[in-house]
Amino acid sequence: MIVHESDALAKTNRINMLFDFYEKLLTEKQQTFLKYYFHDDYTLGEIAAEFDITRQAVYEHVKRAGAVLESYESKLGLLRKHTAAENWLSKLELLAEQTEPNEELRTKLQDIARGLREEVHGTT
Template identity: 70%
Template sequence: MHGDNALAKTNRVNMLFDFYGPLLTEKQQTFLKYYFHDDYSLGEIAADAGVSRQAVYEHLKRAEQVLESYERKLGLVSRHDRLQEGLDRLEREIGGLPDEWRRMLAETAALLRGSEEEGNERE
């Protein structure tokens, strides 16, 4: 993986992992964390785990497939993205309102954004 595609894939897997990681096996979680969070190479993970690089690759590939499968079924990442886009739009619109309305609506938007972030931490 190189360039923008690698970054996009890493961001995607990390986001999926944030939502669905606890549903993976312990080995899948560990390998994904090492590879995508800690930037270990396949060889480094293989050496730590006492398995072949091919085995690590297969575990990573399978874990990514499982994460994508959960997303297709549950759509939590898509929902999160839509909520964030809606909150961003709402905050931009609030900025154009008269001062007397702005504060209360901005607080409400912040409350919604905070509850969305708290939900991610619980998952």
């Protein structure tokens, strides 16, 4: 089976996003292996050497932790909800830009979008 680079990148991005939402629900070992593999871009061999285990064992840990993240997402849907909120915010911001002649409405829409974006990203 050939894995295209864009597919691998998409998978890495998804795992990283899921990790951001569900990191604290993983075991310490799962967190460590995912951080090394997906965040720090270590190879399976490098991780295996670091922990004195086989590459296959590292692969199984990473695979299992990824499955756990996907399981949390299927139950809780935090990434799905976050993505939907981002899409709605983008639409609101675009609408605000299109209300050019009505400066008051444009400002109100931009304020709403800014407030929602702060809530979504927890930067209030």
